[in-house]
Amino acid sequence: MAHIPDRMESGQSTNVDRHHDDGGGKLPSPKFSAHIELGNNLPGIRGPMAYSPETARPLNELAEVLLRDDDNTLSRGERELIATYTSYLNDCFFCQNVHGSLAQHYLECDMPTLDAIKLHPETGPISPKLKALLPIAAAVQKGGKNVTEAMIAKARSEGATDREIHDTVLIAAAFCMYNRYVDGLATWAPEDRQFYIDRAPRRAAEGYIDYDLYK
């Protein structure tokens, strides 16, 4: 299939440009090339998504239902936190910062607080239910069989429903996919973490389906 034409302006594609602006505006440009010729300079998952729009559609639809759909008893912030934590455990810089910034946005907390939750979820300022769901996500990250009856029982005792347990497992599993897609193709990621923070309000407003990959 044909590559998506590179719509980035010329002059943007040579050096890393770490600038950011408050509107979450221009994307910086990459330092390294991906494993394949993506035909664009987009950061993180956007590169392969623009390269392969057919698969981007269900990948984005899945993210929208899991992370943003309001028909859910887990808040958007809680779900983004599960995604962030899994991405952190998978050591995926791009994903943990995109989703960490969204979690921060929804939970109205600062970066040190969010980073502390990633390191020590058990002592973080989060609900007992979420504290019981995050170890399930961590177990899924290692491998599905690591989820134990005791973990499920603990989550239930903190009020988690079947659907919340289902969604926790599927969010963690899905990020074991997204993280591998991003790093397995050696996509690049802006190093400045503020870049992600600046873009979060717009991501939150636009969601995962109706947005322009190039903006």
Added chain:
Amino acid sequence: MPHIAVNNELAGIRGLLNFRPETAEPLGELANILLKDTEGLTPAERELIATHVSYLNDCFYCHNSHGAIACIYLDGDMQTVDAVRKDPQSAPVSDKLKALLAIAGKVQKSGKSVEARDIERAREAGATDRDIQDTVLIAAAFCMFNRYVDGLAANTPTDLTTYEQRARQVAARGYGKHIYTTKTNV
């Protein structure tokens, strides 16, 4: 027994998809594009990649389901399927597929395990950029599907003949809503 209350008449991922149709829809669409697409890699090659990754993830339900589907596409050649499942580098498949299966094996460990030389080897054996991206995404997607199935302790039939019946349904009709709404005999 599954960790959550699902329809026990539906095996493996089917019970989970039926539990949450909202997520089942994009999951089915993704599987259908990745595994049934005939451009570049063949459906048989795609299912073999899925089978190998699921085997590495020790997901009995998935590696037997996709192994059975690959077997149909390979006209019943289960020997090749079994060889790819366990030791792709000595399997009777093309050098290109061997190189792609090696990339899939790396992705199973983590995305960062994939090295430039793995990509070079695949290219030298004739793989296109599209083949490489499809391989990485199929492997990544099965790191999701396998965790979904085992993370919720989905029902896993142990009788291997039942996988063949379900495989015929997928080979004929693809992935989609029918796999979790139509009751197969098993």
